Amino acid sequence: MMRRLTLLAAVTGWALYGLSVLGFRSPDADIQAEIARLSQAAAEAAAERDALAAELAQFQEEHQDLQHLRKQIAATTKELQHLEYLRGRVSGQIDAIRPQPSNDPAQAADPQETTSPQVSPTRSVEASASLSKEEIREAQEALTKLGYGQLEADGVFGPGTRRSVEAFQLAQGLSATGRLDVDTLRALRSSQTAAQP
Numbered sequence: 001m002m003r004r005l006t007l008l009a010a011v012t013g014w015a016l017y018g019l020s021v022l023g024f025r026s027p028d029a030d031i032q033a034e035i036a037r038l039s040q041a042a043a044e045a046a047a048e049r050d051a052l053a054a055e056l057a058q059f060q061e062e063h064q065d066l067q068h069l070r071k072q073i074a075a076t077t078k079e080l081q082h083l084e085y086l087r088g089r090v091s092g093q094i095d096a097i098r099p100q101p102s103n104d105p106a107q108a109a110d111p112q113e114t115t116s117p118q119v120s121p122t123r124s125v126e127a128s129a130s131l132s133k134e135e136i137r138e139a140q141e142a143l144t145k146l147g148y149g150q151l152e153a154d155g156v157f158g159p160g161t162r163r164s165v166e167a168f169q170l171a172q173g174l175s176a177t178g179r180l181d182v183d184t185l186r187a188l189r190s191s192q193t194a195a196q197p
Contacts, residue, residue: 005045012038081170088148088167091160131180136161139180142192143168 015034133155140151140161148171149164162178169176172187 002049005042005049008038008042008045012042084167084170084176085148088164091149091163091167094160131157135185136180139165139185139188142188146188146191146195 012035015038136157137153137155140153140155143149143161143164144151144153146168148168149160151161151164157180165180165184166176166178168188168191169178169184172184172191174183174187
């Protein structure tokens, strides 16, 4: 755009110079018309330059808004992951604070109840049937060491363990199912290995 204006000014200057050298052979009206035409072309070029500058400024402003929105989305996502992590930790600490069943013989349940194999009402259906108590216990220990709650490593997949697993899955970018599936166990083992000195 600036090159066009410079070229236009140069042409105008040379035209005026040529007219002065030739001794104004053209009638005065023709010269005035040519000057007016060149002035109009310069004004149109300036208007086009201003329009392009305004369009560029608008594009830059829209691009900045888009970048700002992307940063806000990333920050919100990170904050949500952190809140889920904290929720898991708080849930685990609440589970650790809850009173445990008493070993007092006077409060002991009927012996038939304690020897009969029952499923705990808090046992989560999300726990994989193929996991042994030892595997669940190892997962509970790993979750506690990684800071996802103060879980009792008892091998029982209760609600506190499920919440801790969900928080861990969210932090690792896994689907938050609350289940100890193969991907979650693999991520737990690798996180625990990475956390060891």
